[in-house]
Amino acid sequence: MTKWLILAIIISIVMLSCDEIPFIYVEKSVSGNKTLVYNINTAGGINETAFVGVISIVNELSANKDGQLQKKDYTIKELSIQSANFEVIANQGNLSNTLYISSVVVKPAYTAAPIPFMQETSIPIGLTSIVPQSANLLFPGVDAINKSLAAAVKNRDDNTVWSVDIRGRGTPLNSRINITVKLKIVFNLVYSYCEESLFVIDGPKCGK
Amino acid sequence: MKYLILFLSLLNYSARCQNVNNFFDAYIGTNAQGYLQPLADLTIGGLNTGIQPSIRIGDRFNVRLTLNTVSMFPDKSQKTFMGVTPDEFTPKTTTEVPTIIGDPKNVRVAGVNGTSYAFSGGYGITRLSWVTPQLSFGGFFGSEISLRFMTFGNADTDFGKFSQLGVGLRHSISQYFLKKDSPFDINIGYQFNKADIGKYIKLQSNYAFLQAGVGNKNIGAFVYGGYQMGNFDVSYTGEDNKTETVNLKNQFPVLVGVGTHIQLGFLSLTLGVGGVKPIIAFGNIGFRFQSKSKPVKP
Numbered sequence: 001m002t003k004w005l006i007l008a009i010i011i012s013i014v015m016l017s018c019d020e021i022p023f024i025y026v027e028k029s030v031s032g033n034k035t036l037v038y039n040i041n042t043a044g045g046i047n048e049t050a051f052v053g054v055i056s057i058v059n060e061l062s063a064n065k066d067g068q069l070q071k072k073d074y075t076i077k078e079l080s081i082q083s084a085n086f087e088v089i090a091n092q093g094n095l096s097n098t099l100y101i102s103s104v105v106v107k108p109a110y111t112a113a114p115i116p117f118m119q120e121t122s123i124p125i126g127l128t129s130i131v132p133q134s135a136n137l138l139f140p141g142v143d144a145i146n147k148s149l150a151a152a153v154k155n156r157d158d159n160t161v162w163s164v165d166i167r168g169r170g171t172p173l174n175s176r177i178n179i180t181v182k183l184k185i186v187f188n189l190v191y192s193y194c195e196e197s198l199f200v201i202d203g204p205k206c207g208k
Numbered sequence: 209m210k211y212l213i214l215f216l217s218l219l220n221y222s223a224r225c226q227n228v229n230n231f232f233d234a235y236i237g238t239n240a241q242g243y244l245q246p247l248a249d250l251t252i253g254g255l256n257t258g259i260q261p262s263i264r265i266g267d268r269f270n271v272r273l274t275l276n277t278v279s280m281f282p283d284k285s286q287k288t289f290m291g292v293t294p295d296e297f298t299p300k301t302t303t304e305v306p307t308i309i310g311d312p313k314n315v316r317v318a319g320v321n322g323t324s325y326a327f328s329g330g331y332g333i334t335r336l337s338w339v340t341p342q343l344s345f346g347g348f349f350g351s352e353i354s355l356r357f358m359t360f361g362n363a364d365t366d367f368g369k370f371s372q373l374g375v376g377l378r379h380s381i382s383q384y385f386l387k388k389d390s391p392f393d394i395n396i397g398y399q400f401n402k403a404d405i406g407k408y409i410k411l412q413s414n415y416a417f418l419q420a421g422v423g424n425k426n427i428g429a430f431v432y433g434g435y436q437m438g439n440f441d442v443s444y445t446g447e448d449n450k451t452e453t454v455n456l457k458n459q460f461p462v463l464v465g466v467g468t469h470i471q472l473g474f475l476s477l478t479l480g481v482g483g484v485k486p487i488i489a490f491g492n493i494g495f496r497f498q499s500k501s502k503p504v505k506p
Binding site for chain 2: 016024025026027028029031078080081082083084085132134135138139142143146186188190195
Protein backbone atom coordinates (compact mmCIF):
# COMPACT_ATOMS: atom_id res chain seq x y z
CA MET A 1 0.00 0.00 0.00
CA THR A 2 2.73 2.44 1.03
CA LYS A 3 4.82 1.61 -2.06
CA TRP A 4 1.87 2.31 -4.39
CA LEU A 5 1.21 5.60 -2.65
CA ILE A 6 4.84 6.66 -3.05
CA LEU A 7 4.82 5.66 -6.72
CA ALA A 8 1.63 7.64 -7.36
CA ILE A 9 3.12 10.73 -5.70
CA ILE A 10 6.36 10.53 -7.70
CA ILE A 11 4.47 10.11 -10.99
CA SER A 12 2.27 13.09 -10.09
CA ILE A 13 5.30 15.27 -9.43
CA VAL A 14 6.89 14.36 -12.77
CA MET A 15 3.65 15.03 -14.65
CA LEU A 16 3.13 18.36 -12.96
CA SER A 17 6.72 19.39 -13.72
CA CYS A 18 6.17 18.79 -17.42
CA ASP A 19 3.16 21.11 -17.59
CA GLU A 20 3.32 23.58 -20.47
CA ILE A 21 4.33 27.15 -19.64
CA PRO A 22 1.59 29.54 -20.77
CA PHE A 23 1.98 32.94 -22.44
CA ILE A 24 0.46 35.76 -20.45
CA TYR A 25 -0.77 39.15 -21.63
CA VAL A 26 1.35 42.07 -20.41
CA GLU A 27 0.61 45.78 -20.81
CA LYS A 28 3.24 48.37 -19.93
CA SER A 29 3.95 52.03 -20.48
CA VAL A 30 7.21 53.84 -21.05
CA SER A 31 8.00 57.53 -21.22
CA GLY A 32 10.51 59.01 -23.62
CA ASN A 33 11.23 62.42 -25.00
CA LYS A 34 11.99 64.19 -28.21
CA THR A 35 14.08 67.34 -27.92
CA LEU A 36 13.81 70.07 -30.52
CA VAL A 37 16.80 72.43 -30.57
CA TYR A 38 16.64 76.07 -31.63
CA ASN A 39 19.87 78.08 -31.95
CA ILE A 40 18.93 81.74 -31.64
CA ASN A 41 21.30 84.66 -32.28
CA THR A 42 19.55 87.87 -33.20
CA ALA A 43 18.84 91.41 -32.05
CA GLY A 44 15.36 91.36 -33.56
CA GLY A 45 12.37 89.06 -33.60
CA ILE A 46 12.67 85.31 -33.24
CA ASN A 47 11.08 83.04 -35.82
CA GLU A 48 12.70 79.62 -35.67
CA THR A 49 11.48 76.24 -36.88
CA ALA A 50 12.34 72.65 -35.95
CA PHE A 51 10.89 69.45 -37.36
CA VAL A 52 9.80 66.18 -35.86
CA GLY A 53 8.50 63.09 -37.62
CA VAL A 54 5.96 60.95 -35.82
CA ILE A 55 7.60 57.69 -36.92
CA SER A 56 10.90 58.82 -35.42
CA ILE A 57 9.07 59.33 -32.11
CA VAL A 58 7.59 55.84 -32.29
CA ASN A 59 10.96 54.34 -33.15
CA GLU A 60 12.88 56.22 -30.47
CA LEU A 61 10.49 55.21 -27.71
CA SER A 62 10.63 51.62 -28.87
CA ALA A 63 14.42 51.61 -29.16
CA ASN A 64 15.04 51.06 -25.46
CA LYS A 65 12.63 48.14 -25.34
CA ASP A 66 14.69 45.65 -27.30
CA GLY A 67 13.69 42.83 -24.97
CA GLN A 68 10.00 43.46 -25.49
CA LEU A 69 10.24 44.10 -29.22
CA GLN A 70 11.25 40.49 -29.68
CA LYS A 71 8.32 39.27 -27.62
CA LYS A 72 5.34 37.51 -29.06
CA ASP A 73 2.59 39.84 -30.33
CA TYR A 74 4.38 43.09 -29.41
CA THR A 75 1.85 45.84 -30.12
CA ILE A 76 1.94 49.60 -29.60
CA LYS A 77 -1.45 50.51 -28.23
CA GLU A 78 -1.25 54.24 -27.57
CA LEU A 79 1.21 57.09 -27.93
CA SER A 80 0.49 60.58 -26.66
CA ILE A 81 2.07 63.72 -25.22
CA GLN A 82 2.73 63.50 -21.49
CA SER A 83 4.41 66.82 -20.70
CA ALA A 84 6.82 69.43 -22.04
CA ASN A 85 9.51 71.78 -20.84
CA PHE A 86 11.83 74.46 -22.11
CA GLU A 87 15.54 74.47 -21.42
CA VAL A 88 17.28 77.77 -22.19
CA ILE A 89 21.07 77.95 -22.30
CA ALA A 90 22.78 81.32 -22.55
CA ASN A 91 25.61 81.52 -25.09
CA GLN A 92 28.57 83.89 -25.13
CA GLY A 93 27.57 87.37 -26.28
CA ASN A 94 24.02 87.13 -25.03
CA LEU A 95 22.74 90.47 -23.74
CA SER A 96 19.10 89.61 -23.10
CA ASN A 97 17.88 88.69 -19.65
CA THR A 98 14.52 87.19 -20.65
CA LEU A 99 13.21 85.14 -23.53
CA TYR A 100 9.71 86.26 -24.42
CA ILE A 101 7.88 83.62 -26.46
CA SER A 102 4.82 85.05 -28.13
CA SER A 103 3.66 81.75 -29.60
CA VAL A 104 4.58 78.19 -30.41
CA VAL A 105 2.66 76.74 -33.30
CA VAL A 106 2.68 73.36 -34.97
CA LYS A 107 1.63 72.22 -38.43
CA PRO A 108 2.16 69.28 -40.71
CA ALA A 109 5.22 70.45 -42.66
CA TYR A 110 4.53 72.66 -45.70
CA THR A 111 0.82 71.92 -45.85
CA ALA A 112 -1.75 73.11 -43.35
CA ALA A 113 -2.46 76.22 -41.34
CA PRO A 114 -0.52 76.54 -38.05
CA ILE A 115 -2.17 75.23 -34.90
CA PRO A 116 -1.42 76.87 -31.53
CA PHE A 117 0.66 74.53 -29.38
CA MET A 118 1.81 76.69 -26.46
CA GLN A 119 0.68 79.98 -25.09
CA GLU A 120 2.91 82.99 -24.61
CA THR A 121 5.42 82.85 -21.81
CA SER A 122 8.55 84.53 -20.53
CA ILE A 123 11.60 82.59 -19.43
CA PRO A 124 14.42 84.24 -17.45
CA ILE A 125 17.78 83.57 -19.06
CA GLY A 126 20.35 82.19 -16.64
CA LEU A 127 23.27 79.96 -17.45
CA THR A 128 20.73 77.15 -17.79
CA SER A 129 17.00 77.47 -17.13
CA ILE A 130 14.59 74.52 -17.25
CA VAL A 131 10.96 75.53 -17.06
CA PRO A 132 8.04 73.04 -17.06
CA GLN A 133 5.52 74.00 -19.72
CA SER A 134 2.70 71.47 -19.38
CA ALA A 135 0.37 74.15 -18.03
CA ASN A 136 1.25 76.34 -21.02
CA LEU A 137 0.40 73.72 -23.60
CA LEU A 138 -2.69 74.41 -25.69
CA PHE A 139 -5.22 71.70 -26.39
CA PRO A 140 -5.58 72.22 -30.19
CA GLY A 141 -1.89 71.61 -30.87
CA VAL A 142 -1.54 68.75 -28.39
CA ASP A 143 -4.67 67.10 -29.73
CA ALA A 144 -3.54 67.44 -33.35
CA ILE A 145 -0.19 65.80 -32.61
CA ASN A 146 -1.81 63.07 -30.50
CA LYS A 147 -4.15 62.24 -33.39
CA SER A 148 -1.22 62.17 -35.77
CA LEU A 149 0.64 59.82 -33.41
CA ALA A 150 -2.42 57.58 -33.12
CA ALA A 151 -2.59 57.38 -36.91
CA ALA A 152 1.12 56.55 -37.10
CA VAL A 153 0.71 53.80 -34.52
CA LYS A 154 -2.05 52.25 -36.62
CA ASN A 155 -0.26 52.77 -39.91
CA ARG A 156 3.52 52.75 -39.66
CA ASP A 157 3.78 54.16 -43.23
CA ASP A 158 2.17 57.40 -42.06
CA ASN A 159 5.30 59.43 -41.47
CA THR A 160 3.84 62.86 -40.98
CA VAL A 161 6.52 65.45 -40.26
CA TRP A 162 5.48 68.33 -38.03
CA SER A 163 7.10 71.72 -37.90
CA VAL A 164 7.25 73.41 -34.52
CA ASP A 165 7.73 77.18 -34.83
CA ILE A 166 8.81 79.47 -32.01
CA ARG A 167 8.16 83.19 -32.27
CA GLY A 168 9.19 85.89 -29.82
CA ARG A 169 12.06 88.16 -28.90
CA GLY A 170 14.57 88.92 -26.22
CA THR A 171 14.14 91.58 -23.59
CA PRO A 172 15.12 94.35 -23.21
CA LEU A 173 13.74 95.15 -26.64
CA ASN A 174 16.29 94.94 -29.47
CA SER A 175 18.97 93.53 -27.17
CA ARG A 176 21.08 90.75 -28.70
CA ILE A 177 19.79 87.37 -27.68
CA ASN A 178 22.25 84.52 -28.20
CA ILE A 179 20.80 81.38 -26.68
CA THR A 180 20.09 77.71 -27.33
CA VAL A 181 16.49 76.74 -26.65
CA LYS A 182 15.59 73.09 -26.18
CA LEU A 183 11.92 72.20 -26.30
CA LYS A 184 11.62 68.76 -24.69
CA ILE A 185 8.34 67.05 -25.41
CA VAL A 186 7.78 63.94 -23.29
CA PHE A 187 5.69 61.19 -24.82
CA ASN A 188 4.02 58.23 -23.15
CA LEU A 189 3.91 54.94 -25.02
CA VAL A 190 1.59 52.10 -24.01
CA TYR A 191 2.46 48.70 -25.46
CA SER A 192 1.48 45.11 -24.92
CA TYR A 193 3.08 41.75 -25.58
CA CYS A 194 2.83 38.13 -24.61
CA GLU A 195 5.35 36.85 -22.11
CA GLU A 196 6.24 33.34 -21.13
CA SER A 197 5.09 33.01 -17.57
CA LEU A 198 7.85 33.02 -15.01
CA PHE A 199 5.77 33.32 -11.87
CA VAL A 200 2.19 33.50 -13.03
CA ILE A 201 -0.16 30.67 -12.43
CA ASP A 202 -3.64 31.92 -13.23
CA GLY A 203 -3.21 35.28 -14.97
CA PRO A 204 -4.82 36.11 -18.33
CA LYS A 205 -3.19 34.10 -21.07
CA CYS A 206 -2.46 34.92 -24.69
CA GLY A 207 -3.56 32.69 -27.53
CA LYS A 208 -0.95 30.19 -28.61
CA MET B 209 -5.83 24.55 -12.75
CA LYS B 210 -2.28 24.41 -13.94
CA TYR B 211 0.45 23.97 -11.44
CA LEU B 212 3.87 25.24 -12.32
CA ILE B 213 7.00 24.77 -10.33
CA LEU B 214 9.09 27.88 -10.00
CA PHE B 215 12.56 26.51 -10.13
CA LEU B 216 11.77 24.48 -13.22
CA SER B 217 10.49 27.67 -14.83
CA LEU B 218 13.64 29.47 -13.80
CA LEU B 219 15.76 26.67 -15.25
CA ASN B 220 13.75 26.94 -18.40
CA TYR B 221 14.39 30.66 -18.55
CA SER B 222 18.07 30.55 -17.82
CA ALA B 223 18.47 27.84 -20.41
CA ARG B 224 16.87 29.99 -23.08
CA CYS B 225 18.68 33.21 -22.08
CA GLN B 226 15.44 35.18 -21.83
CA ASN B 227 15.54 38.80 -20.74
CA VAL B 228 14.22 38.52 -17.19
CA ASN B 229 14.76 42.26 -16.77
CA ASN B 230 11.41 42.84 -18.49
CA PHE B 231 9.57 41.54 -15.45
CA PHE B 232 10.74 44.32 -13.17
CA ASP B 233 11.38 47.38 -15.35
CA ALA B 234 7.92 48.94 -15.41
CA TYR B 235 9.03 51.78 -13.16
CA ILE B 236 12.12 53.57 -12.00
CA GLY B 237 12.06 55.95 -9.05
CA THR B 238 9.13 56.58 -6.76
CA ASN B 239 6.67 53.98 -8.04
CA ALA B 240 9.13 51.08 -8.24
CA GLN B 241 8.84 50.26 -4.54
CA GLY B 242 5.05 50.04 -4.50
CA TYR B 243 5.03 48.08 -7.75
CA LEU B 244 7.49 45.42 -6.57
CA GLN B 245 6.55 45.22 -2.85
CA PRO B 246 4.18 42.20 -3.15
CA LEU B 247 6.99 40.07 -4.59
CA ALA B 248 8.97 40.60 -1.39
CA ASP B 249 6.00 39.69 0.82
CA LEU B 250 5.11 36.61 -1.20
CA THR B 251 8.65 35.32 -1.42
CA ILE B 252 9.71 35.89 2.17
CA GLY B 253 6.44 34.51 3.56
CA GLY B 254 6.69 31.52 1.25
CA LEU B 255 10.23 30.65 2.27
CA ASN B 256 9.21 30.64 5.95
CA THR B 257 6.16 28.44 5.44
CA GLY B 258 6.08 24.66 5.58
CA ILE B 259 9.42 24.46 7.33
CA GLN B 260 7.98 22.25 10.11
CA PRO B 261 7.24 18.80 8.69
CA SER B 262 5.61 17.55 11.91
CA ILE B 263 4.97 18.50 15.52
CA ARG B 264 7.05 15.75 17.12
CA ILE B 265 10.81 16.02 16.84
CA GLY B 266 11.22 12.63 18.52
CA ASP B 267 13.94 11.15 20.62
CA ARG B 268 15.45 8.81 17.99
CA PHE B 269 18.00 10.14 15.56
CA ASN B 270 16.37 10.58 12.17
CA VAL B 271 17.11 11.96 8.74
CA ARG B 272 14.27 13.32 6.68
CA LEU B 273 14.32 14.45 3.05
CA THR B 274 11.33 16.66 2.37
CA LEU B 275 9.95 18.29 -0.75
CA ASN B 276 8.29 21.45 0.52
CA THR B 277 5.61 22.82 -1.80
CA VAL B 278 4.11 26.24 -1.14
CA SER B 279 1.42 28.17 -2.99
CA MET B 280 0.93 31.84 -2.15
CA PHE B 281 -2.45 33.45 -2.80
CA PRO B 282 -2.05 37.23 -2.73
CA ASP B 283 -4.51 39.36 -0.82
CA LYS B 284 -6.60 41.80 -2.86
CA SER B 285 -4.83 44.71 -1.15
CA GLN B 286 -1.51 43.47 -2.53
CA LYS B 287 -2.70 43.87 -6.11
CA THR B 288 -2.68 47.67 -6.14
CA PHE B 289 -0.62 50.54 -4.79
CA MET B 290 -0.95 54.32 -4.85
CA GLY B 291 1.04 55.42 -7.87
CA VAL B 292 2.24 58.98 -8.39
CA THR B 293 2.55 60.64 -11.80
CA PRO B 294 6.01 61.85 -12.90
CA ASP B 295 7.25 65.23 -11.66
CA GLU B 296 6.71 67.11 -14.93
CA PHE B 297 3.17 65.82 -15.38
CA THR B 298 0.43 68.34 -14.57
CA PRO B 299 -1.53 68.03 -12.37
CA LYS B 300 0.46 65.79 -10.06
CA THR B 301 -1.92 62.87 -9.46
CA THR B 302 -1.94 60.00 -6.99
CA THR B 303 -4.13 57.09 -7.96
CA GLU B 304 -4.64 53.35 -7.36
CA VAL B 305 -2.69 51.33 -9.93
CA PRO B 306 -1.64 47.68 -10.36
CA THR B 307 1.37 46.19 -8.61
CA ILE B 308 3.51 43.61 -10.39
CA ILE B 309 0.98 40.94 -9.39
CA GLY B 310 -2.03 43.14 -10.18
CA ASP B 311 -4.31 43.57 -13.17
CA PRO B 312 -2.50 43.49 -16.53
CA LYS B 313 -4.39 46.52 -17.87
CA ASN B 314 -2.71 49.92 -17.66
CA VAL B 315 -4.32 52.82 -15.81
CA ARG B 316 -4.46 56.05 -17.77
CA VAL B 317 -4.55 59.48 -16.09
CA ALA B 318 -5.64 62.57 -18.00
CA GLY B 319 -3.50 65.68 -17.55
CA VAL B 320 -4.00 69.28 -18.56
CA ASN B 321 -4.52 70.40 -22.14
CA GLY B 322 -4.82 66.97 -23.74
CA THR B 323 -1.79 65.38 -22.06
CA SER B 324 -1.98 61.95 -20.45
CA TYR B 325 0.10 59.39 -18.59
CA ALA B 326 -0.39 55.63 -18.29
CA PHE B 327 0.71 53.46 -15.38
CA SER B 328 1.91 50.01 -16.36
CA GLY B 329 -0.17 46.92 -15.70
CA GLY B 330 0.89 43.93 -13.64
CA TYR B 331 1.12 40.25 -14.43
CA GLY B 332 -2.24 39.15 -13.03
CA ILE B 333 -0.69 36.77 -10.55
CA THR B 334 -3.31 34.93 -8.53
CA ARG B 335 -1.05 32.18 -7.29
CA LEU B 336 2.67 31.70 -6.98
CA SER B 337 4.12 28.27 -6.23
CA TRP B 338 7.43 26.55 -5.82
CA VAL B 339 9.06 23.44 -4.45
CA THR B 340 12.09 23.41 -2.19
CA PRO B 341 14.01 20.34 -1.06
CA GLN B 342 14.85 20.23 2.64
CA LEU B 343 17.11 17.84 4.52
CA SER B 344 16.52 17.53 8.27
CA PHE B 345 18.46 15.82 11.03
CA GLY B 346 16.48 15.38 14.24
CA GLY B 347 16.08 13.46 17.42
CA PHE B 348 19.10 14.64 19.36
CA PHE B 349 18.51 16.53 22.61
CA GLY B 350 14.95 17.19 21.48
CA SER B 351 16.28 19.20 18.55
CA GLU B 352 16.24 19.23 14.79
CA ILE B 353 18.35 21.05 12.22
CA SER B 354 17.13 21.56 8.66
CA LEU B 355 19.10 22.56 5.59
CA ARG B 356 18.03 23.82 2.23
CA PHE B 357 20.52 24.27 -0.57
CA MET B 358 19.98 24.66 -4.28
CA THR B 359 22.10 26.14 -7.02
CA PHE B 360 21.72 26.04 -10.77
CA GLY B 361 22.05 28.22 -13.82
CA ASN B 362 24.95 29.90 -15.54
CA ALA B 363 26.45 33.21 -14.44
CA ASP B 364 27.14 34.09 -18.09
CA THR B 365 23.48 34.07 -19.15
CA ASP B 366 21.06 36.98 -18.85
CA PHE B 367 19.37 35.35 -15.88
CA GLY B 368 22.56 34.40 -14.09
CA LYS B 369 22.72 31.86 -11.34
CA PHE B 370 20.08 30.80 -8.85
CA SER B 371 21.26 29.82 -5.41
CA GLN B 372 19.38 29.28 -2.19
CA LEU B 373 20.55 28.51 1.30
CA GLY B 374 18.27 27.85 4.25
CA VAL B 375 19.11 26.81 7.78
CA GLY B 376 16.43 25.96 10.32
CA LEU B 377 16.50 24.93 13.96
CA ARG B 378 13.72 23.46 16.13
CA HIS B 379 13.93 22.57 19.77
CA SER B 380 11.33 20.91 21.96
CA ILE B 381 10.71 22.97 25.08
CA SER B 382 7.84 20.76 26.22
CA GLN B 383 10.36 18.02 27.05
CA TYR B 384 11.30 20.08 30.10
CA PHE B 385 7.83 20.26 31.65
CA LEU B 386 5.61 17.60 30.02
CA LYS B 387 5.79 13.86 30.56
CA LYS B 388 7.55 11.90 27.85
CA ASP B 389 4.35 10.09 26.87
CA SER B 390 2.31 13.30 26.68
CA PRO B 391 0.57 13.75 23.31
CA PHE B 392 1.31 17.47 23.43
CA ASP B 393 4.47 19.15 22.15
CA ILE B 394 5.71 22.71 22.12
CA ASN B 395 8.72 23.70 20.03
CA ILE B 396 10.61 26.89 19.41
CA GLY B 397 12.33 27.45 16.12
CA TYR B 398 14.33 29.74 13.89
CA GLN B 399 14.72 29.83 10.11
CA PHE B 400 17.35 31.71 8.09
CA ASN B 401 17.03 32.07 4.33
CA LYS B 402 19.37 33.58 1.80
CA ALA B 403 18.85 33.48 -1.94
CA ASP B 404 20.21 35.02 -5.12
CA ILE B 405 17.57 34.76 -7.80
CA GLY B 406 19.75 35.32 -10.82
CA LYS B 407 21.29 38.74 -11.20
CA TYR B 408 18.02 40.36 -10.28
CA ILE B 409 16.97 39.53 -6.72
CA LYS B 410 18.95 39.13 -3.53
CA LEU B 411 17.00 38.23 -0.42
CA GLN B 412 17.75 37.40 3.16
CA SER B 413 15.24 36.65 5.90
CA ASN B 414 15.02 35.59 9.54
CA TYR B 415 12.01 33.97 11.17
CA ALA B 416 11.56 33.02 14.84
CA PHE B 417 8.51 30.96 15.74
CA LEU B 418 6.67 28.95 18.38
CA GLN B 419 4.96 25.70 17.38
CA ALA B 420 2.44 23.80 19.51
CA GLY B 421 0.48 20.69 18.72
CA VAL B 422 -0.79 17.27 19.55
CA GLY B 423 0.14 13.94 18.02
CA ASN B 424 1.48 10.45 18.29
CA LYS B 425 4.12 8.71 16.23
CA ASN B 426 1.82 8.42 13.18
CA ILE B 427 -0.40 11.48 13.06
CA GLY B 428 -0.46 14.98 14.45
CA ALA B 429 -1.72 18.53 14.14
CA PHE B 430 -0.12 21.81 15.07
CA VAL B 431 -0.36 25.56 15.08
CA TYR B 432 2.55 27.96 14.76
CA GLY B 433 3.18 31.66 14.90
CA GLY B 434 6.19 33.88 14.69
CA TYR B 435 7.89 37.03 13.54
CA GLN B 436 9.73 37.36 10.24
CA MET B 437 12.05 40.05 8.94
CA GLY B 438 13.57 40.12 5.50
CA ASN B 439 15.35 42.19 2.89
CA PHE B 440 14.49 41.83 -0.76
CA ASP B 441 16.64 43.79 -3.21
CA VAL B 442 15.63 43.92 -6.85
CA SER B 443 18.12 45.17 -9.47
CA TYR B 444 17.16 45.85 -13.04
CA THR B 445 17.89 48.15 -15.95
CA GLY B 446 15.37 50.94 -16.34
CA GLU B 447 14.91 53.63 -18.94
CA ASP B 448 18.08 55.17 -20.40
CA ASN B 449 19.89 51.91 -19.52
CA LYS B 450 20.39 52.99 -15.92
CA THR B 451 20.57 50.24 -13.33
CA GLU B 452 17.94 50.63 -10.63
CA THR B 453 18.09 48.83 -7.31
CA VAL B 454 14.98 48.79 -5.15
CA ASN B 455 15.54 47.80 -1.52
CA LEU B 456 12.40 46.26 -0.03
CA LYS B 457 11.51 44.81 3.35
CA ASN B 458 8.58 42.51 4.04
CA GLN B 459 5.51 44.49 5.13
CA PHE B 460 3.80 41.70 7.08
CA PRO B 461 6.09 40.44 9.87
CA VAL B 462 3.58 38.18 11.63
CA LEU B 463 3.38 34.72 10.12
CA VAL B 464 0.97 32.18 11.61
CA GLY B 465 -0.49 28.91 10.43
CA VAL B 466 -1.93 25.47 11.10
CA GLY B 467 -0.84 22.09 9.82
CA THR B 468 -1.44 18.39 10.03
CA HIS B 469 0.81 15.48 9.18
CA ILE B 470 0.75 11.75 8.80
CA GLN B 471 3.60 9.24 8.90
CA LEU B 472 3.22 6.10 6.75
CA GLY B 473 6.29 3.99 7.28
CA PHE B 474 9.17 6.09 6.02
CA LEU B 475 6.83 8.35 4.03
CA SER B 476 5.46 11.47 5.69
CA LEU B 477 2.89 13.91 4.39
CA THR B 478 2.16 17.37 5.76
CA LEU B 479 -0.61 19.75 4.76
CA GLY B 480 -1.33 23.19 6.13
CA VAL B 481 -2.12 26.81 5.59
CA GLY B 482 -0.41 29.96 6.84
CA GLY B 483 -0.29 33.66 6.26
CA VAL B 484 -2.19 35.96 6.72
CA LYS B 485 -1.04 38.25 3.87
CA PRO B 486 -0.66 36.41 1.60
CA ILE B 487 -2.54 33.21 2.38
CA ILE B 488 -0.03 30.40 1.91
CA ALA B 489 -0.96 26.76 1.43
CA PHE B 490 1.77 24.21 1.92
CA GLY B 491 2.26 20.51 1.45
CA ASN B 492 5.29 18.43 2.27
CA ILE B 493 6.24 14.99 1.06
CA GLY B 494 9.00 13.55 3.21
CA PHE B 495 11.07 10.43 3.42
CA ARG B 496 12.21 9.78 6.97
CA PHE B 497 14.80 7.28 8.09
CA GLN B 498 15.44 6.87 11.80
CA SER B 499 17.63 4.83 14.09
CA LYS B 500 16.23 1.77 15.78
CA SER B 501 14.73 1.96 19.25
CA LYS B 502 17.13 1.68 22.08
CA PRO B 503 16.83 -1.79 23.64
CA VAL B 504 14.94 -1.67 26.90
CA LYS B 505 16.93 -3.03 29.80
CA PRO B 506 15.12 -5.83 31.66
